[in-house]
Amino acid sequence: MDNEKYIKGTHRLGRIFTCIVLVLLLLAPFIIGLYLKAMPNMPAVIKGFLSVGIVYLVSGIVEYLIYVPMLGAGGSYLAFITGNLINMKIPCAINARDIVGVKSGTPENEIVATLSIATSSLVTILVLALGVLLMIPLQPVLQSPALQPAFENVVPALFGAMAYKYYRQSKLVSLLVLTLMTLLFCFVPSLIGSTSMMVIPSGALAIALSYVAFKKKMKAAKEAE
Numbered sequence: 001m002d003n004e005k006y007i008k009g010t011h012r013l014g015r016i017f018t019c020i021v022l023v024l025l026l027l028a029p030f031i032i033g034l035y036l037k038a039m040p041n042m043p044a045v046i047k048g049f050l051s052v053g054i055v056y057l058v059s060g061i062v063e064y065l066i067y068v069p070m071l072g073a074g075g076s077y078l079a080f081i082t083g084n085l086i087n088m089k090i091p092c093a094i095n096a097r098d099i100v101g102v103k104s105g106t107p108e109n110e111i112v113a114t115l116s117i118a119t120s121s122l123v124t125i126l127v128l129a130l131g132v133l134l135m136i137p138l139q140p141v142l143q144s145p146a147l148q149p150a151f152e153n154v155v156p157a158l159f160g161a162m163a164y165k166y167y168r169q170s171k172l173v174s175l176l177v178l179t180l181m182t183l184l185f186c187f188v189p190s191l192i193g194s195t196s197m198m199v200i201p202s203g204a205l206a207i208a209l210s211y212v213a214f215k216k217k218m219k220a221a222k223e224a225e
Contacts (some may be wrong), residue, residue: 014077019025075113
């Protein structure tokens with residue numbers, strides 16, 4: 001009963017703050033335009049918004065369907081409001097879940113995901129604040145040619161280290177899916193910009209291969225009996 005009350009309260013607050021954030025984000029350019037007396041051309045704004053919205057519509061639906069079961073209600077609202085899901089929030093929530101040892105869809109996972117994403121958001125704000133304050137003093141160091149390769153490979157390094165833990169659980173399935181997707185991106189480079197959409201076919205392939213491997217394992221176990 002307490003968990004039910006908590007979830008209802010989370011949804012109520014989450015919807016309220018999501019609406020507030022959406023209004024603020026959409027109003028920001030118009031407020032700036034009014035202040036600077038340089039309002040944008042509305043037909044051009046609507047046209048640009050629709051062209052971008054159509055591109056991100058599919059990925060938005062896919063991310064919602066994939067991430068919400070992983071994060072729960074509280075974690076999902078926090079993650080989608082604060083942003084940067086793929087680079088920061090999802091890895092943080094997954095690592096916290098694995099460290100604690102809870103499963104997706106449980107009340108424990110709900111709490112762990114919410115706390116980890118809230119902590120990630122606060123740390124991000126702190127780091128950004130420090131970055132703004134120290135940007136000028138550290139500019140020579142940050143622009144050093146020796147550090148540029150590191151900045152360019154932060155995301156691959158982050159996801160590579162995190163993914164290895166899951167890849168090693170089923171090396172053959174991981175190798176087949178990775179090989180196929182790598183070849184697909186090599187032959188069709190335009191798909192690199194649609195990685196969120198490519199989660200669907202790659203995930204479906206991984207599930208199908210895992211199912212086939214599971215059936216073979218069960219068949220071998222029956223024959224051994």
